[in-house]
Amino acid sequence: xxxxTTPMSTLATQICNQIASVFSxxxxxxxxxxxxxxxxxxxxxxxxxxxxYGVGREGLMLKALCMRLAHLGLSAHSVFDMTxxxxxxxxxxxxxxxxxxxxTVDAICRVALSNGARVLLLTAQPGTGSPASVxxxxxxxxxxxxxxxxxxxxxESRPLLPMGSLYEGxxxxxxxxxxxxxxxxxxxxxxxxxxRHTNLE
Numbered sequence: 001x002x003x004x005t006t007p008m009s010t011l012a013t014q015i016c017n018q019i020a021s022v023f024s025x026x027x028x029x030x031x032x033x034x035x036x037x038x039x040x041x042x043x044x045x046x047x048x049x050x051x052x053y054g055v056g057r058e059g060l061m062l063k064a065l066c067m068r069l070a071h072l073g074l075s076a077h078s079v080f081d082m083t084x085x086x087x088x089x090x091x092x093x094x095x096x097x098x099x100x101x102x103x104t105v106d107a108i109c110r111v112a113l114s115n116g117a118r119v120l121l122l123t124a125q126p127g128t129g130s131p132a133s134v135x136x137x138x139x140x141x142x143x144x145x146x147x148x149x150x151x152x153x154x155x156e157s158r159p160l161l162p163m164g165s166l167y168e169g170x171x172x173x174x175x176x177x178x179x180x181x182x183x184x185x186x187x188x189x190x191x192x193x194x195x196r197h198t199n200l201e
Contacts, residue, residue, distance in 0.1 A: 018169075019169045019170050023173075025139045035134060035136045036094070041182065043091070046090050049085065050066075050094065058164070058167070064172070065179070068179045072179065072182055072186060073186070086115075093112040095120070097123050099125055099129075100124075100125035100129040101130050102130075109130040119131065119132040120132065121136065124139060124142045138170055138174065140169075143163045143164050
């Protein structure tokens with residue numbers, strides 16, 4: 001088996017550069033960072049609970065965000081956890097449907113809206129997806145627009161971030177920015193955030 005020819009640091013740089021490029025693209029709506037910070041801080045101000053849902057790797061990114069929101073002192077819950085409470089009118093659902101829509105995301109957004117909650121939808125395909133109160137556009141490649149990259153001929157390089165990896169990586173970076181900004185907005189000191197981390201490990 002031939003050894004990889006590209007150094008690890010080069011691959012890491014290329015991946016990080018691709019993710020960073022997502023946040024320099026023009027967007028038809030306010031930046032997703034501003035929308036998320038505004039919605040979450042408003043939910044905190046009205047003592048609302050925050051629910052998070054996504055499928056697949058998008059869902060894993062949202063679970064990571066849920067953990068950090070809890071560390072920030074917010075009442076945060078991953079949909080389908082056994083201890084997730086019912087959603088109601090003061091609450092906020094943050095959902096992701098990178099390619100535009102998934103049947104489960106669509107159904108959960110409708111239930112949240114029918115119970116009076118606000119819904120913040122993250123997507124790379126605005127205008128084609130699940131119902132929401134507000135849409136945060138993350139203009140990254142997903143499986144909805146990766147077909148050209150799937151047809152790699154002989155001698156051509158494989159895509160570094162296939163399928164929806166760019167969108168999912170962008171979510172991770174976006175959520176880290178959101179957590180950083182929320183720490184400032186909510187006045188949460190690093191030691192207070194750290195004190196809320198579980199000790200049952």
